[in-house]
Amino acid sequence: MTYAPDADSGSDSAPDADPGAGQQEAAPQWLAEDQRTVWLGLVRLLATLPAALDAQLGRDAGLTFFEYSVMAFLSERPEVTLRMSELARLTNASQSRLSNVVKRLEQRGLVRRVPCPDDGRSTLAVLTEEGLRTVVEVAPRHVRTVRHLVVDALTPEQLAEMGAAHESILRRLDPGARTDPRRLDRPGT
Amino acid sequence: MTYAPDADSGSDSAPDADPGAGQQEAAPQWLAEDQRTVWLGLVRLLATLPAALDAQLGRDAGLTFFEYSVMAFLSERPEVTLRMSELARLTNASQSRLSNVVKRLEQRGLVRRVPCPDDGRSTLAVLTEEGLRTVVEVAPRHVRTVRHLVVDALTPEQLAEMGAAHESILRRLDPGARTDPRRLDRPGT
DNA sequence: CCAATTTACTTGACGCTTGAAGTGAATGGG
DNA sequence: CCCATTCACTTCAAGCGTCAAGTAAATTGG
Numbered sequence: 378m379t380y381a382p383d384a385d386s387g388s389d390s391a392p393d394a395d396p397g398a399g400q401q402e403a404a405p406q407w408l409a410e411d412q413r414t415v416w417l418g419l420v421r422l423l424a425t426l427p428a429a430l431d432a433q434l435g436r437d438a439g440l441t442f443f444e445y446s447v448m449a450f451l452s453e454r455p456e457v458t459l460r461m462s463e464l465a466r467l468t469n470a471s472q473s474r475l476s477n478v479v480k481r482l483e484q485r486g487l488v489r490r491v492p493c494p495d496d497g498r499s500t501l502a503v504l505t506e507e508g509l510r511t512v513v514e515v516a517p518r519h520v521r522t523v524r525h526l527v528v529d530a531l532t533p534e535q536l537a538e539m540g541a542a543h544e545s546i547l548r549r550l551d552p553g554a555r556t557d558p559r560r561l562d563r564p565g566t
Numbered sequence: 567m568t569y570a571p572d573a574d575s576g577s578d579s580a581p582d583a584d585p586g587a588g589q590q591e592a593a594p595q596w597l598a599e600d601q602r603t604v605w606l607g608l609v610r611l612l613a614t615l616p617a618a619l620d621a622q623l624g625r626d627a628g629l630t631f632f633e634y635s636v637m638a639f640l641s642e643r644p645e646v647t648l649r650m651s652e653l654a655r656l657t658n659a660s661q662s663r664l665s666n667v668v669k670r671l672e673q674r675g676l677v678r679r680v681p682c683p684d685d686g687r688s689t690l691a692v693l694t695e696e697g698l699r700t701v702v703e704v705a706p707r708h709v710r711t712v713r714h715l716v717v718d719a720l721t722p723e724q725l726a727e728m729g730a731a732h733e734s735i736l737r738r739l740d741p742g743a744r745t746d747p748r749r750l751d752r753p754g755t
Numbered sequence: 756c757c758a759a760t761t762t763a764c765t766t767g768a769c770g771c772t773t774g775a776a777g778t779g780a781a782t783g784g785g
Numbered sequence: 786c787c788c789a790t791t792c793a794c795t796t797c798a799a800g801c802g803t804c805a806a807g808t809a810a811a812t813t814g815g
Binding site for chain 3 (some may be wrong): 461472473475479497
């Protein structure tokens with residue numbers, strides 16, 4: 378990924394818009410060898426882990442990880458109900474994507490949509506009985522997969538460190554976002 | 567994601583295929599609160615970071631991160647050339663995906679395909695002059711983005727820890743894979 | 756109380772990825 | 786030498802996600 382100098386033509390003399398002139402250590406143009414290694418590892422993880430989650434859930438329940446996430450978040454609510462917009466936020470999805478996915482889940486009888494009584498613009502997604510059964514059935518295996526691939530692969534300290542690191546990155550990605558779902562239980566209404 | 571007990575109907579009595587009976591600490595069915603938090607952070611990262619990389623490269627060069635990766639790996643070779651299969655491995659892509667993407671890059675004049683002289687089955691992807699110019703031009707900004715979002719967001723110790731953690735996870739994802747691209751320069755031929 | 760704006764969601768066209776064939780080229784017995 | 790198999794790659798038909806509208810309800814301001 379050209380995080381180190383090109384092994385090719387005049388590379389380190391590449392012309393480019395110089396960034397902020399006043400950097401502390403004047404961050405070098407390329408990554409150091411060890412930085413590059415970590416970055417490529419993360420990129421590999423980005424490509425591999427979602428595929429593994431989809432594979433497990435696809436095998437065991439015919440669901441994608443995203444579909445599972447939608448149903449799982451619903452299952453955690455006392456009324457197995459959530460507004461579409463809130464659900465989109467929780468699952469890191471665009472409204473459009475969520476709309477399409479919920480439509481498909483509805484066709485499969487796993488979720489139902491009802492107009493929100495409080496706000497005519499909103500739609501509530503409700504987990505059906507069958508949807509709940511599906512989640513309850515597949516969740517243990519899914520959690521086992523997550524344990525096996527991630528949680529149990531690391532020491533508790535590593536896990537905590539990784540969590541902190543991800544927080545830092547997420548703050549840079551979305552400066553306004555609360556990453557820790559703590560006091561978002563009563564979203565808007 | 568139902569990594570904690572459902573807030574709903576009889577959840578912890580959920581019937582499911584009991585896993586290996588003899589676990590050390592009999593890993594609980596659900597995740598602990600702090601484990602769940604870390605996991606959800608990782609999931610959010612998985613959804614957010616690739617989008618951010620695509621956004622930056624799309625704005626600056628009309629490229630996806632994957633397209634950039636393809637060209638960047640080529641640019642790092644003395645002959646700006648790589649076999650399709652090797653390139654697919656480096657970019658964590660299926661052969662099909664790579665084939666489609668290289669076809670598009672070829673139509674845009676950024677990459678060229680030539681039959682491999684040593685093996686009639688193989689195809690070599692070669693970066694064109696324009697392709698190399700594009701990479702050289704956009705790489706500094708891309709690296710800056712990576713620095714800003716990841717490398718510089720963490721202390722060197724955090725970065726190293728994160729690298730080690732990812733290694734552990736990647737080993738579980740793909741037990742046969744060398745994550746550290748060290749002695750894979752001479753792939754198979 | 757009405758017009759303009761904002762909010763919540765849905766739809767449709769388009770592009771990309773996937774997975775299942777399909778094409779040649781190279782190998783490896785028999 | 787030849788047939789079967791494997792390998793490297795490409796293609797095609799689905800399916801999914803995204804972006805740009807579009808609809809309808811709520812809010813805001815005059």
